Amino acid sequence: VIATLRMTAEQIADVRPHLFREDRDEHAAVLLVGSHRTTGQVTLLARESHLLCEEDFPPGEHGYRQIAPAALARLGNRAFAQGLGLVSLHSHPGATGQVALSGDDLQGHRRVFGHLLDIVGGSPVGGIAMGTSSADGEVWLGPREIVRLDRLDVVGERSESLRARPVHGAVGAAERYDRQVRMFGAQGQAVLRGMRVAVVGVGGGGSLVVEQLAHLGVGEIVAIDFDRVAEHNLSRIVGASSRDARRGVKKVDVARRLVSRIDPSVRLTAVDGDVVDQHVAEFLMDVDFIVLASDSHMSRLVVNAVAHAYLIPAVQIGAKVDARADGSIEQIYCAIRPILPPQGCLHCAGAIDQLALQRETATEQERIAQDYLGQHSGVIDPSVITLNAVTAAAATNVLLFSAVGLGQEGLGRHQIHTPADGGWLKLRVERQEDCRWCSLAAHSQFARGDGASLPLRRVAAPLSDSRFGGPRRAWRRLLARV
Amino acid sequence: VNTTTIAAEVARALGELQEAFPGRVASEPDGLGGALVSIAAVRLPAGWPVAHSALMFVIPFNFPAIPIYPYYIAAEAAPGGALAGALQRVEWRGQSVLQLSLRHNRWRPGLDTVLGSVLQAMDWLASR
Numbered sequence: 001v002i003a004t005l006r007m008t009a010e011q012i013a014d015v016r017p018h019l020f021r022e023d024r025d026e027h028a029a030v031l032l033v034g035s036h037r038t039t040g041q042v043t044l045l046a047r048e049s050h051l052l053c054e055e056d057f058p059p060g061e062h063g064y065r066q067i068a069p070a071a072l073a074r075l076g077n078r079a080f081a082q083g084l085g086l087v088s089l090h091s092h093p094g095a096t097g098q099v100a101l102s103g104d105d106l107q108g109h110r111r112v113f114g115h116l117l118d119i120v121g122g123s124p125v126g127g128i129a130m131g132t133s134s135a136d137g138e139v140w141l142g143p144r145e146i147v148r149l150d151r152l153d154v155v156g157e158r159s160e161s162l163r164a165r166p167v168h169g170a171v172g173a174a175e176r177y178d179r180q181v182r183m184f185g186a187q188g189q190a191v192l193r194g195m196r197v198a199v200v201g202v203g204g205g206g207s208l209v210v211e212q213l214a215h216l217g218v219g220e221i222v223a224i225d226f227d228r229v230a231e232h233n234l235s236r237i238v239g240a241s242s243r244d245a246r247r248g249v250k251k252v253d254v255a256r257r258l259v260s261r262i263d264p265s266v267r268l269t270a271v272d273g274d275v276v277d278q279h280v281a282e283f284l285m286d287v288d289f290i291v292l293a294s295d296s297h298m299s300r301l302v303v304n305a306v307a308h309a310y311l312i313p314a315v316q317i318g319a320k321v322d323a324r325a326d327g328s329i330e331q332i333y334c335a336i337r338p339i340l341p342p343q344g345c346l347h348c349a350g351a352i353d354q355l356a357l358q359r360e361t362a363t364e365q366e367r368i369a370q371d372y373l374g375q376h377s378g379v380i381d382p383s384v385i386t387l388n389a390v391t392a393a394a395a396t397n398v399l400l401f402s403a404v405g406l407g408q409e410g411l412g413r414h415q416i417h418t419p420a421d422g423g424w425l426k427l428r429v430e431r432q433e434d435c436r437w438c439s440l441a442a443h444s445q446f447a448r449g450d451g452a453s454l455p456l457r458r459v460a461a462p463l464s465d466s467r468f469g470g471p472r473r474a475w476r477r478l479l480a481r482v
Numbered sequence: 483v484n485t486t487t488i489a490a491e492v493a494r495a496l497g498e499l500q501e502a503f504p505g506r507v508a509s510e511p512d513g514l515g516g517a518l519v520s521i522a523a524v525r526l527p528a529g530w531p532v533a534h535s536a537l538m539f540v541i542p543f544n545f546p547a548i549p550i551y552p553y554y555i556a557a558e559a560a561p562g563g564a565l566a567g568a569l570q571r572v573e574w575r576g577q578s579v580l581q582l583s584l585r586h587n588r589w590r591p592g593l594d595t596v597l598g599s600v601l602q603a604m605d606w607l608a609s610r
Contacts, residue, residue: 278515301547347591354589357548369572369581370552436547436592443592453491455544458515 003139003147005033005087005128006311007046008341009156018051019091019130026065028057028090030072032079034449035124036285036310042141044087044124045311047447048440050075057090062111063104065090072112076119083451085123086116087137095131098165101138105129113140128152136164155313156341157411159402161191176263177217188404189217195403198222198287200275200303201294202255204236204383205317208392209291210255211238214262216400222283223255224271225294236385275299278456281306289399290314290339293392297356301455304346307339308437309445309452313402314339315395316346319387323380333418334387336394340402340412344429345438349414390417489515492541495596502597515543518575521600526559527610535559537603538579541596549589550596553582553603566610582606 007015015029032048052071060066067088079086092099109127116125117140128137128149137149152162161167167190181189195218199206202225213221229237229244229251237251239258252270259268273280276298284290284306292303292314300316307314316337322330337351346352359367394415401407414427434441445452488496488511496517500507506522517540524537535555542548557571557578565571570581584603586594 298544301544305547354548355585357544358551361542361544361548365573369570369574370583372570372572372581372583434590434593441592453489455547456489456515457543458487458489459513 001040001042001141001145001147002150003042003044003126004150005031005044005046005126005135005137005139005152007031007049007152007154008311009154009158010342011046011049012154015049015051015089019089020093020132024093026057026091026093028052028065028067028088030067030075031087031089032075032082032084033087033124034309034447034451035085036449038286041286042124042139042147043310043449044085044126044139045309045447045449046087047082047084048078060104060108063102063108066108072116073119076116079120079123083123083448084120085125086120087124087126087128087139089128089130092129092131095129095134097131097134099129099131099134099136100164101127101129101136106138109138109140114143116140117143130162133162134164134166135162155311155402157402157407157409158405159313159407160405174217180216184400184404184406188406191403191405192216192400193219195288196220196222196286197399198224198284198290199255200224200284200290200292200299202237202251203227203233203293204385204388205319205392205395206291206293207236207238207240207251207255207258208385208389209293209317209396210268211258211262212392212396213399214259214266216396217263218266220267220269221255221259222269222271222287223252224273224275224280224283225251225255226272226274227251229254236383236388274457275302276457278454278458281454281456284312285310287312289403291395291399292316293318293395296360297353298360298455300346300352301357304339304352305437305445305452305454308345309448309454311447313399315398316351317391317395319383319391321382321384321387323382329382331418332387332420333416334390334394336391336398336415336417338398338412338414340398341438342431343412343414344431345435347437348432348435349427349429351414387419390419487511487515488517489543489545492517492543492545495541495545498595498597499600502600512540512543516545517541524555524604525608526555527561527607530559530561530610532556532559537600537607539600539603545596546591546594548591549586549594550599550603551583551585553584554579555582555607556580561610568606 019027030050031046033044033046036043056068056071057065113125124139124141126139128135135152139147154160177189197218199209202223228248229240231245240254250272252272256268256270259266271283275281319334321332324330416425431438496509503521509517509519512518519539521537523534538554539550557580560580568583572581
């Protein structure tokens with residue numbers, strides 16, 4: 001089992017100065033963590049960080065310092081109440097390049113972690129020694145299931161991975177990457193190669209993102225789309241042909257063909273489905289980055305929820321041409337909305353429209369009945385590849401700069417481009433204190449991992465009245481009862 | 483494709499309603515993780531053709547991310563004359579019903595509750 005801990009850049013910025021102070025003494029913090037488990041992998045997700053004071057991290061009987069039992073009990077009970085695990089962090093101030101758990105650390109784990117597992121009710125517990133740019137630890141999944149920490153991933157505008165020892169990238173990156181390696185180094189190329197990136201919606205914007213990711217040389221692209229190529233898509237989908245339109249080829253299969261032509265060593269996993277469905281959304285939970293390029297607000301709701309529940313950086317893109325019923329153009333803009341802490345989420349930004357969600361959740365018959373004022377006349381908005389290209393490049397840049405460590409403060413801000421006048425607007429999105437997705441409010445799903453309650457559909461059924469063929473009879477029985 | 487599973491949040495919301503209206507709540511899975519719900523014997527305004535109706539609605543699979551909308555009552559409950567703005571006669575799930583277009587304009591996911599929503603709908607009906 002490979003164990004990783006994922007923290008936000010905001011959290012590490014809070015913890016690091018506490019752990020590494022001018023006194024060069026050891027200091028400690030405790031994280032309350034959600035978790036995500038798959039076969040062969042466990043990911044701990046930091047939800048709360050608690051900086052321990054001198055009283056909570058006193059000189060120890062068995063080692064130099066130890067977390068006071070009262071502090072462990074207090075925080076363990078808090079973790080249990082929230083269904084979370086607990087991970088302690090403590091500094092090894094002299095460890096700069098690499099760090100290792102000491103013998104005292106390991107003995108301390110064996111003395112305490114069995115009891116701690118009981119306190120937190122079976123959620124994972126762990127202990128990590130931090131160097132200034134390294135981390136070594138172990139995670140206890142059960143009294144006899146102990147796993148060494150592989151790495152600590154920090155997600156944010158400038159992501160980083162901390163390991164016990166630094167990993168040097170392939171010194172001789174392939175010739176095909178020579179020009180880009182000159183910008184972000186062989187280490188950056190190795191980071192890209194190790195990434196699994198989901199692209200949700202591989203139509204106009206998404207196909208361009210897939211193309212760029214393949215050229216960059218990411219390790220794996222997970223392309224998700226339920227749609228098939230039609231004639232009217234051919235002005236925008238990169239790699240699609242008239243033959244594809246005639247045959248109704250799946251968009252994900254066009255993406256697969258495109259990637260194999262650019263770089264056969266880049267793996268493409270094609271998922272023919274709707275990301276709103278649980279079995280499809282589960283593909284997102286194991287990726288390193290999500291690009292959302294589909295039109296629906298339901299997919300925005302889902303990706304925003306998954307990104308925050310599993311601490312996965314993401315970006316949503318859209319090119320919008322608002323047309324009036326008479327065909328005249330009202331406004332044209334391109335939106336690039338990173339989902340990177342510490343920015344507020346798509347919900348906080350007002351980018352998930354509640355009325356649109358209700359329309360998309362309703363059946364066709366319900367939609368017609370609810371549109372009794374005739375506000376949604378079904379006008380097809382225009383769509384142009386140049387607008388898609390602006391958003392695709394900007395989104396891929398957010399991924400690239402964040403992943404290879406070139407991101408700076410502001411990378412996570414939302415961008416609105418108005419191509420008619422060449423304008424760019426950058427927006428800081430404030431996090432709402434009671435947001436269900438990105439806040440730390442009690443009801444928030446932030447960093448809860450597999451314990452999160454997500455807005456996912458249980459079965460892959462078309463959103464039409466036909467889905468109620470069975471339940472319709474059930475509904476009549478129900479009415480008869482009341 | 484159908485399933486009898488109901489999302490945990492939907493089940494929690496149903497429990498809340500059953501506690502508030504004991505013996506009056508009936509529900510069926512909608513096949514997607516949500517539930518079709520009916521609350522019996524909801525009081526209607528004085529002067530309407532019938533005194534009570536079932537209040538019907540769907541708790542969608544993505545509740546509480548989105549609120550309940552709309553509500554329905556029996557078609558025979560419709561008051562005489564032209565219907566007010568928020569009331570429409572519609573076909574729903576194979577039958578004629580009266581649709582109550584009551585929207586939550588400031589729904590706060592996870593803070594606002596299904597019970598609060600239902601009580602608002604009942605209050606709206608009672609105050610006609």
